[in-house]
Amino acid sequence: MLDQEIIGKLKTILGSDYVSDAAEELFIYSRDQGVQDPHMPDCVVMPGSAPEVQEIIRLAMQKKIPVVPMGGGLLLSGLTVPLKGGIVLDMKRMNRIIEINERSHYAVVEAGTSQGMLDAYLRKHHPGLKHSLPDAPPSATIAGNIAIHGSGHLSQSEGGFHSEMVTGLEVVLPTGELVKFGSCSTVPAWFSRAPLPDLVGLFLGWNGTTGVITKVGIKLYPRPSLHDVMVFMTEDIDLAPMIISRIINTEVAEDINYALAPKPDYLNGFQMTVINVTANSEAEIKMKKQIIRDALHDFYETKEAGFMPVPPNMKAGFLEAPQKALSKFADVRKGGGFEYVGAIMPIEKIPEACRAGMEITARNRITYSLGARIIGRGHCAMFFFAYPFNRVDREEVERVKKALEDTNKTALQLGGIPWKAEVQGQQLILKQMEPETYRVMKKIRDVLDPAGIMNPGNWEVG
Amino acid sequence: MMEKGLVDILHRCFRCGWCKLPTNYHDINCPAYLRYRFESFSAGGRMWLIKAWLDGEIKTSERLAQVLFSCATCMNCVEACAIPHIKDHLVDIFIAARQDMVETGIIPPSVRDYFKAMNTNGNPYKMPRADRKKWAEGLNIPAYTGQEYLLYIGDEASYDDLGIKMSRSIAHLLNEAGISFGALFEDEQGDGNEVHALGELGLFAELAHQNISDWNRRGIRKIITISPHAYHAIKNEYVKHGSTFDVYHYTQVIGTAILQLPKRREYPSRVTYHDPCYLGRWNRVYLQPRSILNSIKGLTLVEMDRSMQNSLCCGGGGGNSFTDILGTGPDLAGRSRVREALSTGAKIIAVACPQCYRMLDDAVKAENAQEQIRVMEITEIMNLALP
Incomplete structure (x- = not known):
């Protein structure tokens, strides 16, 4: 708990409206939407300018108070949860x-x-x-x-x-x-x-x-004026890297996402590769779609895979940006939550990651959505293992926690690296990281943050 | 106690934050979050706090009361929420939580004073009931004696000076259009919409029953309201108490009667229209007010970035225009709205609600923008264009 003198100084810097140590703010900022344990901050502040941030940081450095910067607060992995208490710096007033x-x-x-x-x-x-x-x-x-x-x-x-x-x-x-x-x-x-x-x-x-x-x-x-989407379906997981590579190599797709989920029932067992195409004319979009069709021609000729007709309502969902679908996924278990490991990995690992994800979820008795966004021109994929849960079902929350732990380990074993990993995931990464690399990380951090106030507990060997 | 159906969905809020923005994302569109900026004042934060409160994880406190009573019940969260099965109930949950807090007896002093005034005086201005006739002084407005419509004036348009300007202007135009209507003057009493929104559902039920019974006794079938808040209460809440009236907001009646009005002269002006939440998002009346304005020759209607279903509340909803829980400062919804209106180049903000009129008029002064823009009610502009 911070003494009132420090709270008073923060109020002098920011005005009393933007500093709170009330139970309500401490409760909300002690947790995010994921399954990580809550940790109470001592106060929450909302700077309105960079000079105000400087003053807060100087005060925190002087008093050795932990500081946790926070943006949207939507990480799910607890990275803005103040593990060692201190000040949560909600940056959203600075939105010019x-x-x-x-x-x-x-x-x-x-x-x-x-x-x-x-x-x-x-x-x-x-x-x-x-x-x-x-x-x-x-x-x-x-x-x-x-x-x-x-x-x-x-x-x-x-x-x-x-x-x-x-x-x-x-x-x-x-x-x-x-x-x-x-x-x-x-x-x-x-x-x-x-x-x-x-x-x-x-x-x-x-x-x-x-x-x-x-x-x-x-x-x-x-921002091209026209936007369309194609959905390529297959039942054979092992075809995914080849299909994705073919699409990437056309150089006409704007965004490529791959997904599989057990629901809805009629899509269970299928994988979708969702291909977004943009253009400035109907002729251009037609040409791009034809190039993609040509690139995948032999798959649908041999009936190994094929394009799915996309009904208008489904298409509208695919074209929506940002997409509400992800937030809706939190309601799959009617429980306001989902967690995921987003593992950055080579594209050829996608089939193994899919199988591992299905095995982990079966073992932990939870449901899933698996998939990947292609990053760069096929340079890697952000593979997501997403697990919805019911927030009030403590037993299910524990199973999802266990699945996250299993998934982090599996992602590393597959040759991937968990993205924005929670503290336990960070420690798994550090364990596998070359010691010299970690030593450099630590040296840099010690130089930049001699008082050790910035988001302590993160990127630290446990 | 909050009904089980609502308690059972509290935990389904993911707190993903769609509720903070309009559906076109232009700017923060939740008045409480805009003003306070802590996550706790967003709709999602409020959902999580209500759950924590009902579960005993946090205690009843002044801060929690501020979180609950700062909601302007503007329905932006309902419009923007991503989760289909809970979105429709967000504001119901906030009102139910207020009701629970009212029952604990720990409510902000201004809310307590509002209820006290409503109980004691029958209106939030603490004015005598006899003064309800003052708005019509000098006008030839008949008492209701079986005309087609009752013109229901409501508290704001009976007592507040801007509201009175509005009721006089509307009554004048209804007369011009040849609409058959009468008013109740000192026999009228408040509709109770804000009593309901602030969670005093017992008092609201009493007001609703009294009004329904009085109006039935007088043989009233059709009601025109000045305020969208009254429109909402009588149209959507009174039915739960047995009413069967046909209810219209005045813009709906005038919008239909435009052709009956005398030929208008030109009124060159650049106007932006501010959608009242209780007319717009609550009741989906977006087009009639705009058709009235568009019927005025020479008037150019310009839209703000946040309009229609994305409109920013004036900050007065949910009782805030009386309880002032949102306080002061540049991040007040009304001031943000005035700055947005100024950015369109409009010289007039047209309103169709006495609460918006008051809130935005005050906001123009707070922004020191009286030289650049003024707030006018729609029929005031119409009346200027009449010969």
């Missing part, structure tokens, strides 16, 4: 869109800007441009998503993880300095991380242990 560069195709936004608000802003003011939307709800933040190496609907066609689309960062270091990284550190524009030494990576994938991101530059991409 600062710049859109129409010619150099980038946006600069404050860290709390939501995916939905940037998308709406672009649609209104720059209708020819878009950013890569994750499958998260629209309230997810841009900065939170890039910080966890998120991916989205342009990850296949436009360059990989969202962290790879970052053109620059502004960060408050754990010692309180406000620092820019990328071209914005040298010239007044946020177009690129090159050709400078690339320090942006010091804040991506670190789970908030190296600083607080306050501004992000991200790449924008053309």
Whole structure:
């Protein structure tokens, strides 16, 4: 519990409206939507500017109070749950869109800007441009998503993880300095991380242990006016890598997702490869779809697989962005929850991952949705093992926890790496990581955060 | 006690945050979350806190009361929620939780004062019932004696100066259109919509029964309301207490009677229309107010980014225009709405609700924007365009 003098100082920095140590805020910020155990913060604060973040961090450093930065709070793996108490820094008041560069195709936004608000802003003011939307709800933040190496609907066609689309960062270091990284550190524009030494990576994938991101530059991409979807079905799991590679190699698909689930019943046993295609004319979209059909011709000629006619309501769901389907998945068990391991892995591992996922869920007596988003032009996949649960069924929650543990281990055994892993998953990763790599990570963290205040408990050997 | 059907779905909220934004994601669209920004004040946070409260994980407190009573019952969460089987019940749950809190006796002082005024004076302004006739002074408005419609004025349009401007303007236009109507003046009493929204369902039932019985006794069959809040209460809540009236918001009646009105002259103006939540999201009346405005020659109607089902509440719903739980500051929904209206280049914010009128008029002053924009009720604009 923080003493009232510190709460008072925080209120002096932010105003009393944006500092709370009330039981209600402590309860909500002590947990996320997943199955990780709650940990109470001592207070929750909501800065409105980078200088305010600096003041909070300086105070926390001086008093050695843990600080946990938080964006949308939708991680499910407890990365913004304050394992050691302290201050949760909810960044969502900082949600200004600062710049859109129409010619150099980038946006600069404050860290709390939501995916939905940037998308709406672009649609209104720059209708020819878009950013890569994750499958998260629209309230997810841009900065939170890039910080966890998120991916989205342009990850296949436009360059990989969202962290790879970052053109620059502004960060408050754990010692309180406000620092820019990328071209914005040298010239007044946020177009690129090159050709400078690339320090942006010091804040991506670190789970908030190296600083607080306050501004992000991200790449924008053309927004074609037409959008369509094709769904390729097969019953043979082993065909998946080949099918996916063929589609990737056409270079005309915008987004490629692969999925299988036991429900609805009529789709049980089938795998769907969902292919999004965009274009600026009917002729172009027709041509792209034909190229994809041609690439998969021999599969449907031999009746091994085929395109599914997509009814209008299903198509509307596929074309929706962001998609409500993921949130609806939380209601599969009528219980307001799901968990998942998103494992980044080579594409050829997809069949093994599917089998392992089905085996793990059968063993733990839970249901599932399995699938993958293709990242880059076939450079890897974000394979998801998603398990819905009923929040009030404690026994089921425990089974899902066990399934997560099994899945993390399996993902690593398969040659993948769990994405935005919870603390236990992080420890499994660190156990397998080369010791020298971990030593460098630790050295960097010790230099950046000498007081050890930033999201303690994360990326630490247990 | 919250009914079992609602308790049973509390845990199904995933707290995914769709409820914070409109369906086009333009900006935060939940007045309580916009004002306070803590997750606890979003609809999802409120769901989780109500569950924790009913499970005994958190105690009754002033802060919890603030979380519960800051909801503007604007229905944005219902519109935007991703989970089909719970979305329709979100606001029902919030009202039921308020009811539970009312029963504990721990409620914010301003809510307590509101109930007290309603109990003692029959209106939140603590004004005598006799003053209910003042709105019509100088107008030739007949008392209800069997005309086609009862014009139900309601508390705000009887006592609040902006509300009175509105009721006078509407009554004038109904007269111009040749609509057969009468009013009850000092025989009228509050409809109780805010009493209901604030969770005092006992008092609401009493008001509903009294009104239904009085109106039945007078032979009233058709009712025109000034306020969308009254429209909602009488149309959708009174039926649960046995009423069978045909209920219309005035924009529906005037929208249909436009052709009966005298030929209008031009009124060149740039206007944006603010959808009242209780007319829009609650009752899906979006087009009639716009048709009235579009019937005015020279008037250019411009839409805000958040309009129709995505409209931002003025912040006055759910009793907030009386209880003021949302307080002050630039993040008040009304002020955000005025800034949004200014961004359209409009010179007039057209309203169709006396609560929106008051909230937005105050917000224009708080934004110091009186030189750039003003708030007008739809028929006030119509009346300016009449010869």
